[in-house]
Amino acid sequence: MNLREIDTISTDNLIGSAFGFAANPIVEVESAEPVTNKERDRDYLELKRRVTQAGLLDRQYFYYAWKILSVVGMVAASIAVMVLFSSTLWVQMVNAAFLALTFTNLGFLGHDSGHRQMFKKVRHNDWVLLGVGFLTGMTPSWWQDKHNTHHRAPNQIDVDGDIEVSLFAFTEEQASTMRGIGRLTVRYQAFLFYPLLMLTALSLLFGGIAYQIRKERMRYPITEPVLVVAGLASYLAVIFFFLGPWYGAAFIAVHRALGGIYMGSVFAPNHKGMPILEKEDEMDFLHQQVLTARDVQGSPIADFWYGGLNYQIEHHLFPNMPRNNLKRSQVIVRDFCTEKGIPYYETGVWQSHKEILGFLHEVSRPLRQKKA
Incomplete structure (x- = not known):
């Protein structure tokens, strides 16, 4: 083309x-x-x-002041529920779902600050991005590097990392080159799409950690990893201190799985x-x-x-x-x-997901066809 x-x-x-x-x-x-x-x-x-x-x-300072305060308030509310109802499992499972909503909204704030939407000065946006990194455990530099590449060339093969995912294929050529577990997941990717989205949060977490280990481009090479590690340590410490090992493990599993589905279902309609x-x-x-x-x-x-x-x-x-x-x-x-x-395209929520699933099913069709 x-x-x-x-x-x-x-x-x-x-x-x-x-x-x-x-x-x-x-x-x-x-x-x-x-x-x-x-x-x-x-x-x-x-x-x-x-x-x-x-x-x-034009900058919207009052709007973002409200968004930051409200999302930080959501974090505080989740911690309060964790402390006050630590022995009630069903309450903590609801709380884990609420924290999934909260973390994704923190991600939205990080996204906006990463694009310099909040403040005129770069460092002021960076402070918000670093704060989001601390609270969520996600590496800001890794996300910015990946996301800016996506913005420069959306849906462009071998350039946009968002269409280079090991468990999914977005072209028939990608599908045909899949091997092992990837080939199996791609064959039925339309049916496995939402279950596999549960891994999104973990993928973002470990992708950032790998980025730090490789010591790639980081605006704050000391501050950033310190904040991310401190944030992850605080996250685990608070959960296991108040909930104990079993409730704590269940809380983390539900939080990360639902957070992954939420994030993935928000991101997918954008371009898929x-x-x-x-x-x-x-x-x-x-x-x-x-x-x-x-x-x-x-x-x-x-x-x-x-x-x-x-x-x-x-x-x-x-x-x-x-x-x-x-x-x-x-x-x-x-x-x-x-x-x-x-051509300008807009559709409804459900139709967008029907289109995504139909697209994934069509791309993977060659893997389901029997060889003559």
Whole structure:
């Protein structure tokens, strides 16, 4: 696929009918005449001008002060329940689920600060990111490195690490190269997708630890690992001190499993099942960010649940836009895409997951077909 072909991208070959629904309908938009890169660069600059003029890139200090205080309050509430009801197992299992919600919301704060959405000064955003690293045990530098690469080239093979996962395949070529346990999981990946998401939190945790051991790029090479290790030690100490070994182990298992499902189910609709690009494909920024992303229809509940990431197209176009402005920017971005003939896709929560499962099922079909 090259730049001239981008306006006729089709996802029909990606999202199958295995789960009884129509393929993603965002495609088959043809340009009347070829458009140059310079013209497309000007398009993005014009869109950015409109968004900036609307004040949507302005910092939202009161909003983020409230978000930080509320999420820290959620952490404190979980610890209080752990202390006050330490001998009641069912209460602690509910508390573990609540902490899964809390940790994912901490992750949203880390995500926003990593994109410099909160403050103008880099170090102030870094303080929040380091605090999130301490509370969750996730390595900020590793996540930032991985996530920034994803933003530069979403859904691009051999570039975007989010589509290079050992237990899943996102192209038929990836599926055909799988071996061992990976081949088995990919064969039935549409059915195993949600159970395997339970490993997401652990994958993020150990991925960061491996990054630190390799001593790769870290903005704070001493402070960061010290905070992460101290945070993990505190997490384990508090849980086992108040709950004991058996309740503590059950608490951690439920917390990490549900946290993984929550995080994975929030991240997956962003790009899974949308067009995938070859490594050598060249595409302008505006088209790549819009065509490889999917918005999920917003509501007060959805916006909270997804941490604003349901406005994925807008977030990818303007990563430093404060979370609470993404919904307002959607009207501007959607109208602009219509004006320029750029396919813009938004769907509901359930439909997005049906599309993801259909896509995963279709990609893995060759592994389920009997050889002649």
